[in-house]
Amino acid sequence: MAASPRTDTTRVEDTGHEFLVFALGEEEYGIDILKVQEIRGYDADVVTRIANVPPFIKGVTNLRGIIVPIVDLRIKFNLGKVEYTEQTVVIILNLSNRVVGIVVDGVSDVLMLNAAQIRPAPEFGQTLSTEYLTGLGTIDDRMLILVDIEKMMTSDEMALVEKVAA
């Protein structure tokens, strides 16, 4: 499970960014590959629950001596079906000196998208504010929801980071 995503079949082009593509339910999301530290299998036994926190925060786990919070994006994005199976993985992100894990339904690809393949995102409802979207990517007939994961994870609504004034 800890295979490096960079060795995946990558379409190398001159411009554009590489995105790690993961699935949440039926939807495909893409995040900047440079924010990804590693990918691990999800093991509920080693995640310690924290009391009185929002339900999408599964708890904290031990990543080689570092205490890392684990966020289940499926709960955060209100995807009806939340199951923990063999395919369920944790993407460990490294965001501005913080290490955070996100639970997703599976990792599929690392894709290169150039500017022409990225369309601006339309307005959505409450669940996923457009603020955190960099756009919608198109590859063949697949649509990728491109998320500014750093901005999202450090936002107030994720309650992962101590509010400065609080």
Next chain:
Amino acid sequence: MSGLDLSQFYETFFDEADELLAQMEQLLLELDAQAPDIEQLNAIFRAAHSIKGGAATFGTFQKLAETTHLLENLLDAIRRGDMALRADMVDIFLETKDVLKSQLDAYRASEEPDEAVYERICAVLRQLAEEDGAHGAAPAAASAAPAREETMHMPAASATGTSDKPTCVRIRDVSGKDAQSLLEEMGNLGTVLHSESKSGGLSVWMQTTCSVADIEAVCCFIVDADQLRITHEAAPASAASDVVSQFEAAASSFTPPDAPAPSAARPAGNVAAPRPQKAATPAAAPADKESTSIRVGVEKVDQIINLVGELVITQAMLTQTASTLDPVVHDRLLNGLEQLERNARDLQESVMSIRMMPMDYVFSRFPRVVRDLASKMGKQIELETHGRATELDKSLIERIIDPLTHLVRNSLDHGIETPDKRIAADKDPVGKLTMSAQHHGGNIVIQVTDDGAGLNRERILKKAMEQGIPISENMPDEEVWQLIFAPGFSTAEKITDVSGRGVGMDVVRRNIQDMGGHVQLSSRTGQGTTTRIVLPLTLAILDGMSVRVGVETFILPLNHVTESMQPTEDQIYTVAGDERVLHVRGEYLPLVEMHRAFAVGDAQQDPTQAIAVIMQAEDKRFALLVDHLVGQHQVVVKNLEANYRKVPGISAATIMGDGSVALIVDVFALARANREKWSSAAETVLN
């Protein structure tokens, strides 16, 4: 030489200068102006000299070099007895030390020191030197001039009527290393004009005012007297630059090559008397110290501590796995594991001890604080410190300084009375302030005690009432004292620049609590106040008791656990329907249910089937209801804020033997807010 980048040595110089300045301050404070100890004067001079030498070496720290130079001249005159030490001089020297410190800090921050301050302190020092020149010995007049030392040396030389011919010192059978030391010594005695070493012998021509006997006395520390021959004769025609190159060879590895000439070739103050202790030259002093200790970045030490922590966890994991094995078959493996455990523990302890620093680091700065404040407030105060060798974690040591300074200021300002008031109260006019540090179980207890007026109960109550803090007339003293920790509380009749703004005690308490400690106050009217700070020895390791609630494991800090018991039906009473108290030996303790505080499902609901752990937090006691006690461990504290955020009711986390994360309970938070539901805090986060 110009190609050499000196800036790489700056940090070393700054660190050394810092140390020397601290040393200088301490010596100045110990100095008795009426009867100065010559050894102390020498030590102060040496410190100033070393700083000047270093500063001049780099060439970029002119202001620092110039200020120390003036200070050094004065000190030199004093230690030679050309100038009488006065109490006000000590004050000026202390002030100079402060200026030097700020200059040093400025250079460290790659800034130019404040010009005005520099000009002022130099003027003050020159003034001092001139004052003395008016009625002092002739040579001292030269020290008023900020010019080169040579100018000071020359008149002195002619005054003592030494031959115009340079002194030639020839030494037979001398090793290269000794020759270097000898050259340095000569440099301290006078100006070395020329030197050459041939076939194991060393010849030095120098301009000096020292008598032949003095030179002999100095050299005899390195070589025997019969190896030595001292005459007066002209130096061979040689370029003066030769001297410089000779000294390059003698330079220590730290000092950049073309530097020692100005500092080492200087005719230091040894003109008057031979100084046996000069065997340790000023330049050599810091080097000696370094051989017994090394400077290591804190982050490196922290990294080692983390790695050792990991090692201990891995070892615990192995032990746990191996415990299922048959001890007969796997005899050797199990023995090996046992040894690993011992070694890992020892390693952990020794690594932790690296971070430990003596309290002396903190206490040593207070004589100055007390001295300055006492003179400012016209009080007479004697400071006593105990337990200077008591060791404390470095991170705590650094954070304890501010709160302690605050407490000391408070004691001096509000506690200890003025001499006339003290005489009126039939007390010794000299007030006494005692600071002590001692180990007490897993804690360190730091106390600040004064023999002043004590806290004024009436005034605190009156002030509290004015500020709308709920009080009652018959509150016990302890609770009244706690009031002064309220934010914005001050009973001072007038606000001084020392204290009284009331921003203090609450900050002190918060700082201490942030460090995982707490503050206690005791006071008796007319007899004084004692503030007790109780701190954990280290933040990195904690003695914990693991408890189980439902399927979850929590760690309770062992130093807050007093006892545990299984409550019986008749010990439990309800209050206001919902809250419960536990009656233990005449005491009613609030019952905090862990599973309610931390919303744990499938925990033991029936208190009589659970275990009540009696916890002590500050002066509050409460009973914590858990399902089982699991065991006692030493755990490595990992903070949650590094990657997550502060969690209500939890102080930190740790990694258990099986690799899972367990949360460490914040006992103070539970004690403070046992009625408040954490969930309400979580709801605000959710919405």
